Amino acid sequence: MSFSYYGELCTEVYDLTKKVGQSFSGDIEYYREKLKHCKGRILEAMVGSGRVIIPLLESGLIVDGVDYSAQMLASCRYRCEARGLAPDLYQANLQELSLPHKYEAIIIPGGSFLLIEQREESIQVLNRLYEHLEPGGRLILDLFLPDNNYNSSELGRWDGTATYHLPNGDLITMEGKNAEVDLFFNQYRVSYLKYEKWRKGVLIQTELQRFAMRWYGVEEFKMILEGIGFSDVTVCADFVDGKKPSNGNQKFVYQATKV
Numbered sequence: 237m238s239f240s241y242y243g244e245l246c247t248e249v250y251d252l253t254k255k256v257g258q259s260f261s262g263d264i265e266y267y268r269e270k271l272k273h274c275k276g277r278i279l280e281a282m283v284g285s286g287r288v289i290i291p292l293l294e295s296g297l298i299v300d301g302v303d304y305s306a307q308m309l310a311s312c313r314y315r316c317e318a319r320g321l322a323p324d325l326y327q328a329n330l331q332e333l334s335l336p337h338k339y340e341a342i343i344i345p346g347g348s349f350l351l352i353e354q355r356e357e358s359i360q361v362l363n364r365l366y367e368h369l370e371p372g373g374r375l376i377l378d379l380f381l382p383d384n385n386y387n388s389s390e391l392g393r394w395d396g397t398a399t400y401h402l403p404n405g406d407l408i409t410m411e412g413k414n415a416e417v418d419l420f421f422n423q424y425r426v427s428y429l430k431y432e433k434w435r436k437g438v439l440i441q442t443e444l445q446r447f448a449m450r451w452y453g454v455e456e457f458k459m460i461l462e463g464i465g466f467s468d469v470t471v472c473a474d475f476v477d478g479k480k481p482s483n484g485n486q487k488f489v490y491q492a493t494k495v
Contacts (some may be wrong), residue, residue, distance in 0.1 A: 242305035245431035249400050249408055251311055254287045254346075257427060261487055263345050263378060264291055265370060266475035270376055270491075271297055276340035281365065282348035285311035293321050300324040300337065329358055333364040340370055344377035347487070353424070353448040357467075362464045369494040376465065376491050379486045381451055382390070382425060399457040407434040424450040454481050454488055466492035 242250070259265060267288060271278055280289045283301030285308050292299045293316070301323055303309050309325050314394060316323060326335060342365050352358040365375060387490045396412035409432045416426040433441040448479070452460070454471060461469045473479045473486040482490055 241445070242308050243443050243445065244307055245408055245433055245441060246445055247305070247307040247311050248402065248433075249410065249431065250308070250420050251285050251404065252283065252400050256286055256315055257291045258287055260346065262475045263487075264288055266489065267343055267345060267376065268292060268295055270374075271341055271343070274298075274340045276370065278341045279335070279337075279339045279346045279368065281342060282346075282350070282351070283325070284308050284313040284346070288345045289323065289345075290315060290319060290321065292320070293323055300326065300339075301328040302328050302330070302333065302335070304329055328360040330364060333361075333368060335368060337368075338370045339368055339373055341374045341376065342369060343375075344463050347378055347380045349377050350379060350449045350451050353426075355449055358450070359460070359464070362461065366464050366466065366494055370379065371494060373494045374491060375461070375494075376489070378487050378489045379452060379457060380487050382419065382449065384454070405435075406440075407462055408423070408432065409434065415446075423452065424448065457488075457490065461490065461492045465495060468493045 257264065268291065271292065272295070276298070278297055278299045280292070280299055280301045283289050283303045289299050289301050289312065301312060302325070302362055303312070304327065309327055315458045324481055328335070349358070352361055369375065397411045400408045400410070402408065413428040414425070415428050416424070418424055426446065429445040429447050431443040431445070432439055440483070458469050458471055469490065469492045471481060472489050473481045475487065475489055
């Protein structure tokens with residue numbers, strides 16, 4: 237079986253664990269406050285299945301969404317339609333992003349930017365987002381650092397199991413295997429995730445996912461944004477403006493403006 241990219245079972249788990257409007261550490265409230273004065277279009281990149289975009293739409297903002305995963309977008313569209321919302325949703329690779337609009341603001345919540353595996357690709361994405369901003373437009377995103385409890389003895393071993401109960405009575409079990417870990421030099425981790433769906437004790441579906449994550453030092457990412465051409469780059473901790481980052485367990489929120 238080949239690896240999927242946010243396939244059907246992954247999306248079901250994602251929907252179950254990231255409900256519409258579910259705020260993590262106050263992130264939805266933060267983004268809504270930062271965007272409340274926007275009169276033009278906003279883009280949520282890596283929109284997923286709608287956890288953030290839907291409450292923003294319901295507050296009266298004009299928000300488009302873009303994601304690489306067709307399954308995630310289908311879930312997002314379904315959730316929007318159930319609430320009488322009809323945002324413009326696009327399936328696209330962010331490295332090649334070419335949308336018909338320019339945006340007053342672009343956001344990437346939930347640390348999703350870390351899912352761009354290669355550093356060169358992340359630079360390309362930031363350049364494409366910069367080009368999609370109006371002059372004076374803002375990029376707002378949050379990042380985090382991984383925990384440092386991984387070691388080489390865990391490589392190649394299935395562990396980290398979890399069970400998810402679906403509304404129809406089905407179960408999805410998930411196991412994770414650390415495949416590659418380089419915490420400090422190249423700053424990335426690759427895991428293999430195995431999803432299995434069970435119905436009345438019978439295995440009915442299996443899905444494998446290659447899950448990669450690459451992270452950045454707090455000041456490193458600020459310099460990357462400035463190198464792209466952004467100005468007025470600021471970073472705060474835990475969705476509190478003016479709170480300086482002080483430890484690796486915090487969330488780091490970046491704001492940057494297109495000159």
